[in-house]
Amino acid sequence: MGAMDINAYLTGWQTAIVPRILIGLLGLLIVLILARTIRSKRISLVPAILWSLAAAVLIIFSLFPQQLIRTVISTEYVMRMRIMMGFVSLLVLLITLESTRQARLQERYALLWVATALVILICAFFPSVVNLLRLLMGMNYTAAVVSVAFTFLTLVLFHFSISMSISQAKQARIAQKLALLETRVRELEERR
Amino acid sequence: MLCNEPMKETIVIVPAYNEELNIKTLLDEVRSAGPDLDVVILNDGSLDRTAEAARRSGAKVIDLPCNLGVGGAVQAGFSYAYENGYQYAVRIDGDGQHPPSEIPRLLEAIKSSEADLILGSRFLGEKSYGSTRLRYCGIYLLAQFLSLICRRKVTDPTSGFQALRRPLMYFFSQAYPMDYPEPEALALMRRQGYDFAEVPAVFRERQAGVSSIQGWGTLYYMLKVFLALIVDRARSVDPRLSRQRVMEAMQHGRDGY
Numbered sequence: 326m327g328a329m330d331i332n333a334y335l336t337g338w339q340t341a342i343v344p345r346i347l348i349g350l351l352g353l354l355i356v357l358i359l360a361r362t363i364r365s366k367r368i369s370l371v372p373a374i375l376w377s378l379a380a381a382v383l384i385i386f387s388l389f390p391q392q393l394i395r396t397v398i399s400t401e402y403v404m405r406m407r408i409m410m411g412f413v414s415l416l417v418l419l420i421t422l423e424s425t426r427q428a429r430l431q432e433r434y435a436l437l438w439v440a441t442a443l444v445i446l447i448c449a450f451f452p453s454v455v456n457l458l459r460l461l462m463g464m465n466y467t468a469a470v471v472s473v474a475f476t477f478l479t480l481v482l483f484h485f486s487i488s489m490s491i492s493q494a495k496q497a498r499i500a501q502k503l504a505l506l507e508t509r510v511r512e513l514e515e516r517r
Numbered sequence: 518m519l520c521n522e523p524m525k526e527t528i529v530i531v532p533a534y535n536e537e538l539n540i541k542t543l544l545d546e547v548r549s550a551g552p553d554l555d556v557v558i559l560n561d562g563s564l565d566r567t568a569e570a571a572r573r574s575g576a577k578v579i580d581l582p583c584n585l586g587v588g589g590a591v592q593a594g595f596s597y598a599y600e601n602g603y604q605y606a607v608r609i610d611g612d613g614q615h616p617p618s619e620i621p622r623l624l625e626a627i628k629s630s631e632a633d634l635i636l637g638s639r640f641l642g643e644k645s646y647g648s649t650r651l652r653y654c655g656i657y658l659l660a661q662f663l664s665l666i667c668r669r670k671v672t673d674p675t676s677g678f679q680a681l682r683r684p685l686m687y688f689f690s691q692a693y694p695m696d697y698p699e700p701e702a703l704a705l706m707r708r709q710g711y712d713f714a715e716v717p718a719v720f721r722e723r724q725a726g727v728s729s730i731q732g733w734g735t736l737y738y739m740l741k742v743f744l745a746l747i748v749d750r751a752r753s754v755d756p757r758l759s760r761q762r763v764m765e766a767m768q769h770g771r772d773g774y
Contacts, residue, residue, distance in 0.1 A: 501593040504581045
């Protein structure tokens with residue numbers, strides 16, 4: 326997008342009153358619901374922070390769309406990418422830890438997710454760690470980080486395939502045992 | 518697994534999935550082939566009333582709570598046969614492909630031979646069964662490969678018409694492949710030191726319903742089975758399940774066998 330296009334685009338946002346009001350209302354709605362859920366203590370800390378962040382972004386954008394977009398695009402491209410990846414990895418990390426804490430996710434599965442998130446986080450804080458990959462493969466920073474993350478995600482998926490196969494085998498044995506026991510109970514009842 | 522029943526002679530294991538229409542005829546045929554044969558139907562999570570139909574005809578039915586595939590069902594049957602102290606088990610399919618009138622021949626063969634398993638082959642002796650050409654080619658290739666790795670002649674590797682002895686029942690109750698199990702089971706048992714032999718058997722067209730392996734399924738079947746056979750070669754033998762160990766344990770009447 327050229328400079329002219331961006332200016333036209335931003336001026337368009339300045340005059341688009343109805344969409345801005347709608348976006349602002351959406352932000353306020355989130356704040357409202359969040360306030361109620363927090364008061365009734367039905368939400369834990371991490372999602373509360375994330376939702377309030379989303380609401381804040383929506384409200385600020387509805388008030389000052391031009392200024393917000395300008396501030397964002399005035400930063401360096403790599404910096405923007407680093408911040409985004411930092412956010413994504415923090416998100417993955419927080420969700421994983423929260424799920425583990427609530428005992429919905431077993432630690433051994435959480436481990437690979439945590440590793441994935443940490444690798445992305447390290448790449449976001451220290452961009453130089455992917456320099457070798459960038460040099461060898463001729464990638465830019467984003468592609469290098471994405472390919473590292475992709476490798477880890479593939480590992481996670483493979484891990485899932487293995488544990489699925491194992492639990493299917495176990496499930497079959499349990500089903501067999503159950504059916505045999507049921508037959509035995511039936512036999513004993515008939516004999517009585 | 519303790520065997521807490523007195524030793525019994527022979528059981529017929531019939532895996533059945535949605536065979537409501539075939540099962541009564543089959544059971545009647547089994548009864549007329551061998552009046553003193555016990556029969557157990559493995560109802561593999563059928564959606565129709567297979568279990569009721571079988572119970573009404575006086576067979577024992579093991580109801581698997583969900584569909585495990587033919588391997589899982591047959592394995593449950595071997596466990597049942599082993600736990601209830603049977604000396605011999607005959608396995609026939611619930612779709613009527615394997616004529617029960619051939620059961621005595623199979624039993625005679627296993628009692629008179631040293632083999633742990635007798636395989637009823639439709640390709641030994643006179644030709645009895647019309648099969649599609651693609652399927653026949655697949656079976657032929659598989660038979661050659663299996664004969665090679667088992668060092669025994671196999672002509673009908675996919676046959677589920679089998680009679681087996683007690684030690685092999687124990688082995689199969691511990692290790693049996695889940696889907697399309699027959700060729701892989703032969704390779705597995707050979708690797709653990711068990712032996713098998715083939716006898717000719719006359720097969721029929723299935724009576725009702727459709728085969729689970731058709732068209733592209735044939736290719737998938739071949740790929741899956743060949744992969745499984747090759748992968749099994751790369752696994753190590755489990756000495757706890759070897760023929761020698763199981764036979765010794767059975768002779769000493771040790772618990773757990």
